[in-house]
Amino acid sequence: xxxxxxxxxxxxxxxxxxxxxxxxxxxxxxxxxxxxxxxxxxxxxxxxxxxxxxxxxxxxxxxxxxxxxxxxxxxxxxxxxxxxxxxxxxxxxxxxxxxxxxxxxxxxxxxxxxxxxxxxxxxxxxxxxxxxxxxxxxxxxxxxxxxxxxxxxxxxxxxxxxxxxxxxxxxxxxxxxxxxxxxxxxxxxxxxxxxxxxxxxxxxxxxxxxxxxxxxxxxxxxxxxxxxxxxxxxxxxxxxxxxxxxxxxxxxxxxxxxxxxxxxxxxxxxxxxxxxxxxxxxxxxxxxxxxxxxxxxxxxxxxxxxxxxxxxxxxxxxxxxxxxxxxxxxxxxxxxxxxxxxxxxxxxxxxxxxxxxxxxxxxxxxxxxxxxxxxxxxxxxxxxxxxxxxxxxxxxxxxxxxxxxxxxxxxxxxxxxxxxxxxxxxxxxxxxxxxxxxxxxxxxxxxxxxxxxxxxxxxxxxxxxxxxxxxxxxxxxxxxxxxxxxxxxxxxxxxxxxxxxxxxxxxxxxxxxxxxxxxxxxxxxxxxxxxxxxxxxxxxxxxxxxxxxxxxxxxxxxxxxxxxxxxxxxxxxxxxxxxxxxxxxxxxxxxxxxxxxxxxxxxxxxxxxxxxxxxxxxxxxxxxxxxxxxxxxxxxxxxxxxxxxxxxxxxxxxxxxxxxxxxxxxxxxxxxxxxxxxxxxxxxxxxxxxxxxxxxxxxxxxxxxxxxxxxxxxxxxxxxxxxxxxxxxxxxxxxxxxxxxxxxxxxxxxxxxxxxxxxxxxxxxxx
Amino acid sequence: xxxxxxxxxxxxxxxxxxxxxxxxxxxxxxxxxxxxxxxxxxxxxxxxxxxxxxxxxxxxxxxxxxxxxxxxxxxxxxxxxxxxxxxxxxxxxxxxxxxxxxxxxxxxxxxxxxxxxxxxxxxxxxxxxxxxxxxxxxxxxxxxxxxxxxxxxxxxxxx
Ligand code: FES
Ligand code: FES
Numbered sequence: 001x002x003x004x005x006x007x008x009x010x011x012x013x014x015x016x017x018x019x020x021x022x023x024x025x026x027x028x029x030x031x032x033x034x035x036x037x038x039x040x041x042x043x044x045x046x047x048x049x050x051x052x053x054x055x056x057x058x059x060x061x062x063x064x065x066x067x068x069x070x071x072x073x074x075x076x077x078x079x080x081x082x083x084x085x086x087x088x089x090x091x092x093x094x095x096x097x098x099x100x101x102x103x104x105x106x107x108x109x110x111x112x113x114x115x116x117x118x119x120x121x122x123x124x125x126x127x128x129x130x131x132x133x134x135x136x137x138x139x140x141x142x143x144x145x146x147x148x149x150x151x152x153x154x155x156x157x158x159x160x161x162x163x164x165x166x167x168x169x170x171x172x173x174x175x176x177x178x179x180x181x182x183x184x185x186x187x188x189x190x191x192x193x194x195x196x197x198x199x200x201x202x203x204x205x206x207x208x209x210x211x212x213x214x215x216x217x218x219x220x221x222x223x224x225x226x227x228x229x230x231x232x233x234x235x236x237x238x239x240x241x242x243x244x245x246x247x248x249x250x251x252x253x254x255x256x257x258x259x260x261x262x263x264x265x266x267x268x269x270x271x272x273x274x275x276x277x278x279x280x281x282x283x284x285x286x287x288x289x290x291x292x293x294x295x296x297x298x299x300x301x302x303x304x305x306x307x308x309x310x311x312x313x314x315x316x317x318x319x320x321x322x323x324x325x326x327x328x329x330x331x332x333x334x335x336x337x338x339x340x341x342x343x344x345x346x347x348x349x350x351x352x353x354x355x356x357x358x359x360x361x362x363x364x365x366x367x368x369x370x371x372x373x374x375x376x377x378x379x380x381x382x383x384x385x386x387x388x389x390x391x392x393x394x395x396x397x398x399x400x401x402x403x404x405x406x407x408x409x410x411x412x413x414x415x416x417x418x419x420x421x422x423x424x425x426x427x428x429x430x431x432x433x434x435x436x437x438x439x440x441x442x443x444x445x446x447x448x449x450x451x452x453x454x455x456x457x458x459x460x461x462x463x464x465x466x467x468x469x470x471x472x473x474x475x476x477x478x479x480x481x482x483x484x485x486x487x488x489x490x491x492x493x494x495x496x497x498x499x500x501x502x503x504x505x506x507x508x509x510x511x512x513x514x515x516x517x518x519x520x521x522x523x524x525x526x527x528x529x530x531x532x533x534x535x536x537x538x539x540x541x542x543x544x545x546x547x548x549x550x551x552x553x554x555x556x557x558x559x560x561x562x563x564x565x566x567x568x569x570x571x572x573x574x575x576x577x578x579x580x581x582x583x584x585x586x587x588x589x590x591x592x593x594x595x596x597x598x599x600x601x602x603x604x605x606x607x608x609x610x611x612x613x614x615x616x617x618x619x620x621x622x623x624x625x626x627x628x629x630x631x632x633x634x635x636x637x638x639x640x641x642x643x644x645x646x647x648x649x650x651x652x653x654x655x656x657x658x659x660x661x662x663x664x665x666x667x668x669x670x671x672x673x674x675x676x677x678x679x680x681x682x683x684x685x686x687x688x689x690x691x692x693x694x695x696x697x698x699x700x701x702x703x704x705x706x707x708x709x710x711x712x713x714x715x716x717x718x719x720x721x722x723x724x725x726x727x728x729x730x731x732x733x734x735x736x737x738x739x740x741x742x743x744x745x746x747x748x749x750x751x752x753x754x755x756x757x758x759x760x761x762x763x764x765x766x767x
Numbered sequence: 768x769x770x771x772x773x774x775x776x777x778x779x780x781x782x783x784x785x786x787x788x789x790x791x792x793x794x795x796x797x798x799x800x801x802x803x804x805x806x807x808x809x810x811x812x813x814x815x816x817x818x819x820x821x822x823x824x825x826x827x828x829x830x831x832x833x834x835x836x837x838x839x840x841x842x843x844x845x846x847x848x849x850x851x852x853x854x855x856x857x858x859x860x861x862x863x864x865x866x867x868x869x870x871x872x873x874x875x876x877x878x879x880x881x882x883x884x885x886x887x888x889x890x891x892x893x894x895x896x897x898x899x900x901x902x903x904x905x906x907x908x909x910x911x912x913x914x915x916x917x918x919x920x921x922x923x924x925x926x
Contacts, residue, residue: 028867031802031842494866665905
């Protein structure tokens with residue numbers, strides 16, 4: 001054997017806990033990163049979709065002749081051309097690939113066109129003649145729930161009802177406050193609309209390049225509807241322009257593949273912004289009725305709530321959203337008695353599903369509004385009331401589950417409470433006032449308000465689902481240097497999961513050079529980039545695979561070097577023994593025989609909720625955050641400027657602090673949007689504002705400074721103790737802003753987004 | 768079809784375009800310059816921002832035929848000999864992007880802004896970028912990146 005080339009122990013860089021720069025940062029800043037909308041193939045066609053203009057109608061006939069006769073059109077497809085399962089869905093396959101008898105929402109897909117040119121495809125899509133018998137849409141979820149309502153689906157109108165009965169159902173309290181709240185329909189509004197490219201392989205199989213959150217659930221649904229064995233469907237993640245839940249359900253996937261298989265040519269589909277509003281699910285609008293009972297000293301006695309989520313036309317992930325809304329309906333507080341009924345309901349509105357916060361957002365707005373109302377009724381400081389009832393480790397949820405990991409609720413609250421307040425606005429600088437350079441005020445009528453909110457949510461999938469992720473790690477020597485290759489199917493949607501995989505491999509194997517391969521379905525599932533789970537789950541899988549590689553490396557080293565060194569360990573890129581120090585380098589031992597391992601990571605087992613009582617250990621772990629909002633409000637015009645957001649969040653362990661900060665700031669921006677401006681306006685089932693001109697998301701001027709305090713308390717069940725980071729910033733930022741608005745205006749403000757009319761008192765509610 | 772001749776990233780192009788072809792699709796589809804993204808089609812998001820004769824414009828609001836005789840600069844022209852432009856470097860270093868879809872447009876808008884304004888404070892940077900939406904980052908690191916790049920470019924210019 002050659003003499004060992006001992007490398008000096010260099011401080012290993014770019015591992016876990018460092019703010020490592022994202023490897024895609026360079027191509028993304030250079031305009032070289034290939035988003036799904038940038039894909040191109042020789043000889044490719046363009047696909048377009050014909051959608052129903054009616055929220056509810058019966059299809060009488062479909063005539064594709066004129067569309068087919070349009071110049072440059074290659075094919076027109078309807079439901080008759082779907083070879084396999086005619087409908088799809090993540091949890092309930094209730095959504096037609098292409099509608100055949102009924103359409104249940106405006107924008108439902110009915111036919112597809114492929115043509116040589118995108119314009120030709122769009123024009124032809126408009127020439128598919130569909131005769132409809134137009135029906136009165138059922139748009140009110142309460143009406144849909146009522147006895148005798150016409151059933152929109154064979155299963156009826158209730159997608160799911162979660163019933164929680166916890167503690168004493170007859171408990172009585174000294175002080176009772178009741179409230180009715182509403183949350184509007186928010187859009188994920190990722191910046192890169194849905195798109196993808198399908199390429200037939202000429203042997204009946206297909207390759208799809210698409211932006212998505214979960215490759216393998218797409219694969220399952222594709223294979224079923226295309227009637228192909230899963231091995232014939234290969235999906236590769238294309239560059240994703242943001243996701244936030246909107247890419248969990250299918251959009252172009254089946255459509256694009258149907259067109260490609262039919263024509264035998266590559267087909268690209270790309271939605272414009274307007275079509276995107278019809279092409280993905282939205283956040284469930286909600287109506288929530290709450291009753292809180294407390295003792296005079298502020299201790300909560302009970303919470304009763306009735307929560308109605310408008311699921312829209314198809315189930316999407318409504319069943320899980322409904323469970324989340326119910327499980328987290330009382331907030332991170334000790335609530336000994338709870339009576340909760342949460343419903344997700346079918347209507348003829350646009351389908352609703354996953355969006356950052358997933359059911360916990362809607363209820364957080366209601367329970368935090370209730371906590372403020374209760375504080376007022378008791379004449380207790382709202383922060384003090386929250387502190388008094390704050391959950392801690394060992395607390396019992398209203399589902400009977402014990403909170404095992406860190407639950408530093410009071411601490412988070414204390415931190416945002418103690419954060420210094422921003423200075424008063426500068427009346428001389430109108431840019432700092434509500435209305436800004438519109439010059440609507442020079443300070444007159446402007447009042448400052450401060451509000452607080454707490455929020456929490458589950459990390460990962462719940463209710464007994466055996467969620468897992470898969471990773472393959474290969475250690476080899478390239479040009480004399482050790483190199484690690486990591487492969488998983490985890491979707492990089494911008495959150496930074498590629499960076500995190502690199503960091504973990506560096507930390508576990510001490511190797512600087514790490515390559516993360518493109519995510520695709522040639523490896524096992526990584527699950528979804530959702531539920532704040534991907535760093536935990538795929539991070540766990542990469543860690544497991546690295547550990548297995550390391551074990552084999554040391555085993556091989558022991559075989560080569562004999563017993564004389566005793567126990568060997570890995571230190572940086574060197575193999576060391578207690579007695580002899582460095583005895584070999586990784587490169588010496590690996591040589592030209594790479595070591596490769598594929599491992600899965602499963603989180604600890606969870607259990608279903610009891611259908612009668614909603615009790616059960618349904619969740620893996622919980623994440624908590626606190627927010628304080630400071631706002632300036634123009635009381636005459638109802639204009640608002642958020643002056644500052646302070647937040648404290650326990651992230652368990654910040655694998656990449658800079659990326660954590662990015663999640664916190666970006667998440668708060670979306671919470672601010674829901675509080676003040678973001679709502680898909682619907683009238684009789686029709687979307688009135690499907691564009692960025694009319695659906696407003698926060699601009700750089702709307703976004704205030706963020707003061708973030710990150711705690712790292714370490715979850716005992718998670719790799720490195722990490723918790724998910726993505727969702728908590730969006731959950732309690734909304735109610736904190738509304739609380740600040742109430743503080744400034746004294747108005748009830750029971751609906752988000754808050755409109756100027758509500759602030760100046762035109763909403764018909766008394767102050 | 769109409770003939771249009773223009774200079775894109777220092778290369779002269781002559782092409783036949785439909786009169787209603789938008790400049791952004793001309794760049795993306797005819798010239799293959801896909802670094803310029805389309806986010807909204809209603810000139811709201813700024814993902815399609817380029818420089819037209821040195822001024823930042825949203826290329827989804829310009830017809831290709833309107834660009835006759837102009838000089839167009841897209842994100843692809845910024846890096847020189849493999850070196851990132853200070854703005855690109857700063858966006859990368861300060862984590863001013865997540866999905867990155869807004870990034871080329873942000874950088875082009877920022878380039879116009881910092882070339883034409885010295886010593887901008889944070890409010891001025893923000894006011895200058897109001898027409899560029901980012902859904903991922905909450906904008907803070909974008910402001911930081913522009914501040915970093917602008918001071919670097921200034922110190923370079925005074926050297
Ligand atoms: S695509 Fe041009 S501004 Fe949005
Ligand atoms: S980084 Fe995703 S839109 Fe800006």
